[in-house]
Amino acid sequence: xDKFTVARALDEISRYLELSDSNxxxxxxxxxxxxxxxxxxxxxxxxxxxxxxxxxxxxxxxxGDIIAEIVRTGSSSYLExxxxxxxxxxxxxxxxxxxxxxxxxxxxxELGISSLDxxxxxxxxxxxxxxxxxxxxxxxxxxxxxxxARKRESNFLLPxxxxxxxxxxxxLASIDAVEDAEVSGSVRRRLEVIRNVNxxxxxxxxxxxxxxxxxxxxxxxxxxxxxxxxxxxxxxxxIFHLTAPxxxxxxxxxxxxxxxxxxAFGKIPKARTEKDVFKKTEIAYVExxxxxxxxxxxxxxxxxxxxxxDLRGTFHVHTTFSDGRHSVLEMLSAAHDRGxxxxxLSDHSKAxxxxxxxxxxxxxxxxxxxxxxxxxxxPMRVFRGTEADILPDGSIDYGLPTLKKFDFVVASIxxxxxxxxxxxxxxxxRALDDPHVTFLGHLTGRRLLSREGYSVDYDRIFDRAAERGxxxxxxxxxQRLDVDWRxxxxxxxxxxxxSIHPDAHSISEYNALITGTWVARKAGLAxxxxxxxxxxxxxxxxxxxxxxxx
DNA sequence: GCCGTTTTCGGCCCGACTGTTTTCAGTCG
Numbered sequence: 001x002d003k004f005t006v007a008r009a010l011d012e013i014s015r016y017l018e019l020s021d022s023n024x025x026x027x028x029x030x031x032x033x034x035x036x037x038x039x040x041x042x043x044x045x046x047x048x049x050x051x052x053x054x055x056x057x058x059x060x061x062x063x064g065d066i067i068a069e070i071v072r073t074g075s076s077s078y079l080e081x082x083x084x085x086x087x088x089x090x091x092x093x094x095x096x097x098x099x100x101x102x103x104x105x106x107x108x109x110e111l112g113i114s115s116l117d118x119x120x121x122x123x124x125x126x127x128x129x130x131x132x133x134x135x136x137x138x139x140x141x142x143x144x145x146x147x148x149a150r151k152r153e154s155n156f157l158l159p160x161x162x163x164x165x166x167x168x169x170x171x172l173a174s175i176d177a178v179e180d181a182e183v184s185g186s187v188r189r190r191l192e193v194i195r196n197v198n199x200x201x202x203x204x205x206x207x208x209x210x211x212x213x214x215x216x217x218x219x220x221x222x223x224x225x226x227x228x229x230x231x232x233x234x235x236x237x238x239i240f241h242l243t244a245p246x247x248x249x250x251x252x253x254x255x256x257x258x259x260x261x262x263x264a265f266g267k268i269p270k271a272r273t274e275k276d277v278f279k280k281t282e283i284a285y286v287e288x289x290x291x292x293x294x295x296x297x298x299x300x301x302x303x304x305x306x307x308x309x310d311l312r313g314t315f316h317v318h319t320t321f322s323d324g325r326h327s328v329l330e331m332l333s334a335a336h337d338r339g340x341x342x343x344x345l346s347d348h349s350k351a352x353x354x355x356x357x358x359x360x361x362x363x364x365x366x367x368x369x370x371x372x373x374x375x376x377x378x379p380m381r382v383f384r385g386t387e388a389d390i391l392p393d394g395s396i397d398y399g400l401p402t403l404k405k406f407d408f409v410v411a412s413i414x415x416x417x418x419x420x421x422x423x424x425x426x427x428x429x430r431a432l433d434d435p436h437v438t439f440l441g442h443l444t445g446r447r448l449l450s451r452e453g454y455s456v457d458y459d460r461i462f463d464r465a466a467e468r469g470x471x472x473x474x475x476x477x478x479q480r481l482d483v484d485w486r487x488x489x490x491x492x493x494x495x496x497x498x499s500i501h502p503d504a505h506s507i508s509e510y511n512a513l514i515t516g517t518w519v520a521r522k523a524g525l526a527x528x529x530x531x532x533x534x535x536x537x538x539x540x541x542x543x544x545x546x547x548x549x550x
Numbered sequence: 551g552c553c554g555t556t557t558t559c560g561g562c563c564c565g566a567c568t569g570t571t572t573t574c575a576g577t578c579g
Contacts, residue, residue: 017551138569
């Protein structure tokens with residue numbers, strides 16, 4: 001039993017409580033307890049055994065009993081009871097924007113609605129507008145929201161595609177007649193949002209393999225002699241391209257690139273490997289990430305793309321001091337274990353209340369903790385930073401004496417998203433003018449498949465960043481992948497330096513450095529254009545110089 | 551439900567926005 005399982009159960013209780021009309025603070029109390037458990041440094045089971053669980057701030061008698069029950073039996077009878085009161089899948093309605101737990105709860109109690117279909121019917125029939133708090137405008141917004149939610153149902157973030165692809169490759173490996181299998185399509189191109197997972201399967205016996213695929217996916221369907229479709233878990237569409245082993249490379253090439261790339265490539269000769277296809281056609285190899293367009297095919301020289309192993313350190317890492325799930329030491333140790341020469345911790349600034357932003361006094365505590373823990377991860381260098389809010393007027397959260405305490409500042413927007421393009425651009429430009437700002441964090445604030453970013457004038461921002469020497473972050477969080485790779489070449493043209501950051505809120509989120517690197521590769525970037533491919537001395541010198549001039 | 555105390559009851563993290571109100575509740579960050 002680990003603390004995250006306990007926290008998840010408490011979160012679920014909290015969500016059910018918010019659905020019902022009881023005291024909203026009760027729901028909050030469970031949520032607070034969940035966060036407290038998540039951030040525990042001690043083992044939750046040990047705490048329960050020692051009778052010390054209620055000593056955790058935010059955990060009282062009632063919650064303590066629930067936690068103890070979960071630890072002992074693996075489940076909570078209170079949670080089971082709550083689950084029994086609502087249809088499963090009721091939280092699916094949360095996918096509709098502007099619908100939160102309160103409204104979902106009201107809709108269920110008043111109209112018995114618990115699914116998108118029922119919601120749609122109620123909105124169309126006018127039944128919805130009869131409920132207190134829902135006017136005609138609500139029905140309209142909800143119908144639009146349902147359409148929006150449905151459209152996104154068939155799209156997935158890249159990591160989902162990677163996982164499904166890996167799982168299918170493993171399954172295929174256990175089929176005797178399969179000689180080779182490889183993921184192609186948008187997943188292989190590392191596109192940030194994918195619609196399906198393509199796999200090329202090499203076999204001498206297409207009929208046998210086709211038949212075997214019936215058990216590998218749901219909704220099995222034969223499209224044509226060499227193409228089979230189906231659906232994997234998570235409802236991801238899967239397309240198998242069956243091919244003879246001596247054409248494996250050709251099919252891989254044909255099904256990896258976009259039509260624009262494949263068309264421009266011209267005639268694809270038969271070959272066992274993809275490398276052989278390139279060799280036979282005397283075309284220099286194009287990395288899969290670069291096969292969105294035909295641009296590279298036309299180029300004489302290929303850029304050597306940055307690789308994950310080129311990264312020698314990172315910035316933009318959160319800890320339990322703000323909204324991270326692991327402690328300073330845990331985050332430092334994880335970076336150390338990954339072999340990084342340096343890591344920059346940056347918890348939220350005080351304006352970000354909702355994310356547990358650090359007041360000046362909490363900041364002092366955090367820096368003291370860093371001073372204690374950094375000794376344990378030597379010789380890795382630990383930089384002290386902050387992810388400071390860019391306030392609506394473009395000024396940076398924290399006053400002058402505080403800003404001087406940092407080795408680096410990631411400046412990001414976390415409020416007033418709906419600002420118009422011009423106003424938003426001015427806001428960011430003003431932030432770039434602040435000499436304390438080292439990095440510009442997640443440029444557009446987008447959340448893939450859930451929220452559009454704010455609109456900005458990229459060119460003006462890139463110009464100013466270049467002029468002021470501010471590094472622009474490539475936020476590698478798979479939900480963000482912000483800046484979009486399509487705009488990065490324009491930054492590079494202007495001499496803007498970029499840096500790949502994980503925006504990690506837990507140890508596992510250091511993996512965002514992988515997705516972040518893919519973004520840089522898709523943009524055609526080389527290691528030298530990425531700040532955190534530099535060694536620790538060079539980085540230290542850069543930060544020191546910048547501090548001195550601010 | 552939790553917490554803290556001017557200690558067993560009243561408050562609980564903030565602010566903008568929107569649609570629904572006629573003074574506010576819910577959502578979102």
